[in-house]
Amino acid sequence: MAVYTHLGAEDLARLIAEYDVGELVSAKGIAEGVSNSNWLVETTGSGNSGTRFILTLYERRIDYADLPYFLDLLDHLAAKGCPVPRTMHDRSGASFRMVEGKAAALIEFLPGVSPTRPTPAQARSIGAVLADMHLAARDFPLSRANAMDFAASAAILANCGAQRLATVHPELPAMLDHARAAAALDLAALPQSQTHTDLFPDNVLMRGDTVTGLIDFYFACTGPMALDLAVTHAAWCFDAEGRYRADCGNALVAGYESVRPLKPAERALFPQIAKGACLRFVASRAEDWLETPDDALVTRKDPMQFVERWRFYDEAGAGVLDA
Amino acid sequence: MAVYTHLGAEDLARLIAEYDVGELVSAKGIAEGVSNSNWLVETTGSGNSGTRFILTLYERRIDYADLPYFLDLLDHLAAKGCPVPRTMHDRSGASFRMVEGKAAALIEFLPGVSPTRPTPAQARSIGAVLADMHLAARDFPLSRANAMDFAASAAILANCGAQRLATVHPELPAMLDHARAAAALDLAALPQSQTHTDLFPDNVLMRGDTVTGLIDFYFACTGPMALDLAVTHAAWCFDAEGRYRADCGNALVAGYESVRPLKPAERALFPQIAKGACLRFVASRAEDWLETPDDALVTRKDPMQFVERWRFYDEAGAGVLDA
Numbered sequence: 001m002a003v004y005t006h007l008g009a010e011d012l013a014r015l016i017a018e019y020d021v022g023e024l025v026s027a028k029g030i031a032e033g034v035s036n037s038n039w040l041v042e043t044t045g046s047g048n049s050g051t052r053f054i055l056t057l058y059e060r061r062i063d064y065a066d067l068p069y070f071l072d073l074l075d076h077l078a079a080k081g082c083p084v085p086r087t088m089h090d091r092s093g094a095s096f097r098m099v100e101g102k103a104a105a106l107i108e109f110l111p112g113v114s115p116t117r118p119t120p121a122q123a124r125s126i127g128a129v130l131a132d133m134h135l136a137a138r139d140f141p142l143s144r145a146n147a148m149d150f151a152a153s154a155a156i157l158a159n160c161g162a163q164r165l166a167t168v169h170p171e172l173p174a175m176l177d178h179a180r181a182a183a184a185l186d187l188a189a190l191p192q193s194q195t196h197t198d199l200f201p202d203n204v205l206m207r208g209d210t211v212t213g214l215i216d217f218y219f220a221c222t223g224p225m226a227l228d229l230a231v232t233h234a235a236w237c238f239d240a241e242g243r244y245r246a247d248c249g250n251a252l253v254a255g256y257e258s259v260r261p262l263k264p265a266e267r268a269l270f271p272q273i274a275k276g277a278c279l280r281f282v283a284s285r286a287e288d289w290l291e292t293p294d295d296a297l298v299t300r301k302d303p304m305q306f307v308e309r310w311r312f313y314d315e316a317g318a319g320v321l322d323a
Numbered sequence: 324m325a326v327y328t329h330l331g332a333e334d335l336a337r338l339i340a341e342y343d344v345g346e347l348v349s350a351k352g353i354a355e356g357v358s359n360s361n362w363l364v365e366t367t368g369s370g371n372s373g374t375r376f377i378l379t380l381y382e383r384r385i386d387y388a389d390l391p392y393f394l395d396l397l398d399h400l401a402a403k404g405c406p407v408p409r410t411m412h413d414r415s416g417a418s419f420r421m422v423e424g425k426a427a428a429l430i431e432f433l434p435g436v437s438p439t440r441p442t443p444a445q446a447r448s449i450g451a452v453l454a455d456m457h458l459a460a461r462d463f464p465l466s467r468a469n470a471m472d473f474a475a476s477a478a479i480l481a482n483c484g485a486q487r488l489a490t491v492h493p494e495l496p497a498m499l500d501h502a503r504a505a506a507a508l509d510l511a512a513l514p515q516s517q518t519h520t521d522l523f524p525d526n527v528l529m530r531g532d533t534v535t536g537l538i539d540f541y542f543a544c545t546g547p548m549a550l551d552l553a554v555t556h557a558a559w560c561f562d563a564e565g566r567y568r569a570d571c572g573n574a575l576v577a578g579y580e581s582v583r584p585l586k587p588a589e590r591a592l593f594p595q596i597a598k599g600a601c602l603r604f605v606a607s608r609a610e611d612w613l614e615t616p617d618d619a620l621v622t623r624k625d626p627m628q629f630v631e632r633w634r635f636y637d638e639a640g641a642g643v644l645d646a
Contacts, residue, residue: 008438008439008440009436009437009438009439009529010438010439010440011439012436013436024436025434025435025436025530026434026435026436026528027436028351028353028354028355028363029353029354029355030351030352030353030354030363031351031352031353031354032351032352040351040353040363042434111348111349111365112348112349113332113335113336113347113348113349113350114332115331115332115333116331116332116333116334117331117333205349206332207348
């Protein structure tokens with residue numbers, strides 16, 4: 001959530017000159033992105049290029065071998081009319097360049113702001129856009145395994161160990177068995193596509209009830225579309241106190257199904273998948289919690305927030321789609 | 324250098340609605356500002372308002388009683404054609420509002436990037452713009468004492484103490500006596516105006532050789548114009564290895580004097596004033612160094628950088644203006 005690498009004005013101007021986007025007009029480092037450095041860049045523009053871009057320098061966590069998947073997927077979806085930013089290609093056609101030993105990409109800037117307290121109308125819109133994206137991505141030629149699938153969550157929690165998990169919260173170790181149960185689910189028969197799998201409200205830009213951008217595709221992967229819907233459901237449909245908002249949940253699913261109705265097998269497994277989705281965030285947050293010193297300046301996210309959401313799905317069962 | 328306070332999209336939209344600037348289109352937290360939170364905000368615009376702004380939330384260090392001085396000075400200078408951002412006033416005419424218990428101001432966005440390796444042509448431009456600003460500010464009706472004057476630098480170094488200063492660098496304690504000598508200088512007879520006193524390249528926006536913005540006026544104060552020129556000289560005219568760049572120094576002063584020739588008394592005292600200006604940064608950096616834990620994520624600025632510049636001015640003497 002910061003700018004990790006310093007690029008001076010002259011460095012930025014030289015980098016921008018490699019693209020057919022005109023000359024550099026301004027650049028502001030922005031406080032966004034998980035362990036990337038990002039600048040909001042303005043240029044004089046050229047032809048069809050637009051004049052504002054997000055320049056991302058990939059700092060760590062991201063395997064550069066995955067960049068063609070992430071960046072080409074944006075182009076594929078944008079070409080089909082999905083509200084995702086286009087990747088700008090440099091004069092040689094490359095979607096990313098190396099700068100100071102790091103990969104850098106120039107990505108279209110999209111307007112909009114991220115809702116912090118989504119309304120049902122906004123949830124309905126994001127449901128429909130997510131389904132549009134799933135359908136548009138089905139013929140994308142590349143694929144990427146989900147590095148954060150249910151088996152990975154179980155492995156992360158196992159690696160933390162019950163004793164250390166208990167130091168975070170006494171009810172956390174019990175999640176280890178639930179994560180193993182989720183890992184045993186067979187989702188291979190469910191309809192697949194390219195999926196975002198991290199579509200929290202802060203990865204969505206909106207103006208009013210209209211989705212203007214889906215961003216931050218760095219967890220995107222090939223997998224069951226129902227899992228993406230479940231992640232989105234778990235991320236959008238609870239209020240600040242952690243209470244389920246049926247109005248948002250129903251609107252999200254209705255919006256999704258207005259474009260792609262769920263198959264019976266997806267509906268049947270939905271509560272299980274949503275529980276697994278919650279455990280993915282329980283696992284990564286528990287790991288971060290244990291690895292982050294108590295006095296670090298970084299804000300740690302409480303893994304118990306998603307334990308509570310797991311409990312909601314566990315109790316609601318099939319009722320969550322019929323509330 | 325971060326966003327310290329979270330303001331959600333709805334909070335931002337509500338705040339923007341208090342101004343006659345149209346509706347919120349986008350907002351990005353930016354990694355700028357010393358202990359303020361800043362967003363680059365876009366609106367639909369209204370009348371003469373423009374559509375892009377920097378929204379600043381003042382976190383600490385700034386005495387809110389000083390805000391009318393800082394913000395009205397921007398308006399005063401902008402009205403006289405200086406390249407500084409206008410302060411937007413809300414519908415009730417106020418230049419700042421309180422949000423979540425903190426003062427917030429909406430300031431015009433200006434294009435341009437900050438040079439990291441200024442050229443002589445750029446130094447000449449900034450010299451001329453600085454002199455323009457000094458002349459334009461002379462009839463500004465408010466005043467503010469310099470909280471970081473030479474006496475303050477001496478007091479900060481004295482408060483650090485010779486023993487602790489020596490832990491930073493063995494040559495640092497000797498600066499204490501030099502700071503006391505600077506504090507004894509009488510600058511009251513020199514021509515005064517409102518001064519920026521922190522005009523490092525990262526507080527200047529340029530396109531090519533043209534200055535498009537002077538920003539970050541939060542050290543601005545009433546005082547000798549020659550001190551502002553000396554700070555700018557010390558901030559702009561040394562290369563990355565700390566060597567004096569006579570080409571930039573000469574160009575800066577020539578640019579300044581093309582608008583406002585220095586008085587004999589200002590020329591005579593210039594080396595002494597430049598040494599005092601260096602000690603202001605030695606003092607604040609030494610204090611930060613001693614107060615920042617070794618393992619903090621924050622980058623500490625080395626106070627010795629300005630000890631070396633102090634030495635340059637000490638050795639160059641009057642020759643610095645006649646190189």
